[in-house]
Amino acid sequence: MNNKKRIEKDQVSKTGLYEDRFVLRPLKCLIVIVNEHQGDFFVNSFKDVGVSCSFSSYGKGTASSDIRHILGVEDKKDLVLSLVKESDVGSCLDICRERFKVSQEAKGIAFTIKVDSVVGVMLYRFLTDTKQNRRK
Amino acid sequence: MKQEMVLIVVIVNKGYNDLVMQAARENGARGGTIVTARGTGNEETEKFYGVVIKPDKEMVLIIVDNIIKDKVLEAVGKTCGLNTKGQGIAFTLPVCDTVGLAEEDTK
Numbered sequence: 748m749n750n751k752k753r754i755e756k757d758q759v760s761k762t763g764l765y766e767d768r769f770v771l772r773p774l775k776c777l778i779v780i781v782n783e784h785q786g787d788f789f790v791n792s793f794k795d796v797g798v799s800c801s802f803s804s805y806g807k808g809t810a811s812s813d814i815r816h817i818l819g820v821e822d823k824k825d826l827v828l829s830l831v832k833e834s835d836v837g838s839c840l841d842i843c844r845e846r847f848k849v850s851q852e853a854k855g856i857a858f859t860i861k862v863d864s865v866v867g868v869m870l871y872r873f874l875t876d877t878k879q880n881r882r883k
Numbered sequence: 884m885k886q887e888m889v890l891i892v893v894i895v896n897k898g899y900n901d902l903v904m905q906a907a908r909e910n911g912a913r914g915g916t917i918v919t920a921r922g923t924g925n926e927e928t929e930k931f932y933g934v935v936i937k938p939d940k941e942m943v944l945i946i947v948d949n950i951i952k953d954k955v956l957e958a959v960g961k962t963c964g965l966n967t968k969g970q971g972i973a974f975t976l977p978v979c980d981t982v983g984l985a986e987e988d989t990k
Contacts, residue, residue, distance in 0.1 A: 775979060778890075780916050780944070807917040809904045809943070824916055836980065843982045856983040858946060860890065860976050 781855030786825030
């Protein structure tokens with residue numbers, strides 16, 4: 748009996764769009780570009796703030812190749828891309844700001860881009876760490 | 884006044900990032916980052932038009948001021964647009980907050 752009731756309840760609650768029924772917390776895409784090997788720090792510290800998912804990739808700087816030849820350096824970069832709740836963006840940027848001050852080697856840039864849409868409620872809840880939906 | 888920045892993303896064939904950066908620098912951009920990538924063209928369309936799209940690509944990310952955005956885009960389009968050897972695609976995204984960009988000397 749109980750099970751049946753629950754199923755009915757679920758079906759009722761599943762009518763209508765998620766964004767119409769529950770409070771939404773917008774996401775932003777935070778991109779950090781730093782020197783090689785510096786990316787792990789950001790991935791770890793964003794995790795502590797509560798960011799569910801960060802993605803680290805490899806990139807190159809664009810000092811012109813002539814200059815690079817003369818100096819004999821390859822300016823390799825780490826690119827960290829994470830999806831952050833708007834409320835957490837401030838603390839993430841503070842982490843970046845503090846880290847960039849540490850040394851010349853730790854310098855880099857960070858910026859955010861608005862995220863328009865996300866596919867799937869589960870993914871949205873994972874990214875924003877929404878354990879309980881809040882009704883509007 | 885708060886400066887508004889935009890992110891310019893240019894996707895070009897491998898080896899053409901120097902050309903992109905040269906065009907961007909001439910119009911006031913400061914620096915950029917290159918990420919290597921692989922493209923996936925529509926094979927049927929490629930056959931139909933007889934165009935071969937090389938899969939090895941480079942993605943150039945440049946952050947510039949909103950004011951010079953159009954100039955940079957135009958220059959990049961001219962030097963590395965779709966009808967050139969670079970076969971470049973360029974677009975811009977609005978950037979909300981930035982940290983670590985060199986403070987502009989123009990103040």
